[in-house]
Amino acid sequence: MKLIDGKKVSEHIKTQIAQEVKDFVAAGGKKPHLAAILVGNDGGSVTYVNHKVKACEQVGFDSTLQTFDESVSEQELLEKIKEFNENPIIDGFIVQLPLPKHINEQKIIEAIDPIKDVDGFHPINVGKMMIGLPCFKSATPAGIMQLLSFYSIETAGKKCVVIGRSNIVGKPMSVLLAQKGYPGDCTVTICHSRTKNLAEECKRADIIIAALGSPEFVTADMVKEGAVVIDVGTTRVPTNETKSGWRLKGDVKFDEVAPKCSYITPVPGGVGPMTIVTLLRNTLQAAKKQMC
Numbered sequence: 001m002k003l004i005d006g007k008k009v010s011e012h013i014k015t016q017i018a019q020e021v022k023d024f025v026a027a028g029g030k031k032p033h034l035a036a037i038l039v040g041n042d043g044g045s046v047t048y049v050n051h052k053v054k055a056c057e058q059v060g061f062d063s064t065l066q067t068f069d070e071s072v073s074e075q076e077l078l079e080k081i082k083e084f085n086e087n088p089i090i091d092g093f094i095v096q097l098p099l100p101k102h103i104n105e106q107k108i109i110e111a112i113d114p115i116k117d118v119d120g121f122h123p124i125n126v127g128k129m130m131i132g133l134p135c136f137k138s139a140t141p142a143g144i145m146q147l148l149s150f151y152s153i154e155t156a157g158k159k160c161v162v163i164g165r166s167n168i169v170g171k172p173m174s175v176l177l178a179q180k181g182y183p184g185d186c187t188v189t190i191c192h193s194r195t196k197n198l199a200e201e202c203k204r205a206d207i208i209i210a211a212l213g214s215p216e217f218v219t220a221d222m223v224k225e226g227a228v229v230i231d232v233g234t235t236r237v238p239t240n241e242t243k244s245g246w247r248l249k250g251d252v253k254f255d256e257v258a259p260k261c262s263y264i265t266p267v268p269g270g271v272g273p274m275t276i277v278t279l280l281r282n283t284l285q286a287a288k289k290q291m292c
């Protein structure tokens, strides 16, 4: 069993990005600038956004963090998005999800200018990804593709099961795995809450992507000997063994699944750092205007 070290790979890519930023600025380019909009104080969202801002500093980007109270109106958010769309200093920005229930998430996503949509959530970017055109790709699935490639994991003709059909992970993940070329060329099955015999589907898979948000859902009996298992789950589970009162749990029961795998990602330190580094890569591309 080989552990896929997302932290190590992400540090390696951050070093490359930092060098590219230096070169770009030395050649007269503007420092890339990522902005983030955070609504409310959900612990997970606050932590993720803080990590994104810190990562910007590490690679020499400028960043702006715009916070709003949970009670912010949809109109106020739309106005801020318009301001960021029109601000030439900002190359790319994200609105951290989920948003409070009174805000229409889709309307917010569609208000972002696709050329600044470094999360790759706008329908224009999603549509371009579907047909293999240059675009901003959703950071988590694109980060997983980078991990597969970094570890030279074979994908052509492999049976891949994606558990979860979210717009930001499951659906784009399935498209990228099935795309022509490497990494890709997989035969993909998407499983979800209405799938019959989900354990049987998983058992047939060479590659399992667990992205359903249910702690320790994937157990050893669902995994074929020698499978590659990628865990996207990051649920905060209460515990009295940590100072914070919670522990991050993935969607895979790591201790019993790991011995059966050829490769597996840990939580934390697997997919999470790759999501952040892919967002940085997208922002650098936005700054270089490579997506226009």
Ligand code: GUN
Pocket (backbone or CB within 6 Å): 094, 095, 096, 097, 098, 119, 139, 140, 168, 275
């Ligand atoms: N919520 C969970 N993952 C993400 C992400 O990649 N981007 C944003 N904006 N919100 C998220």
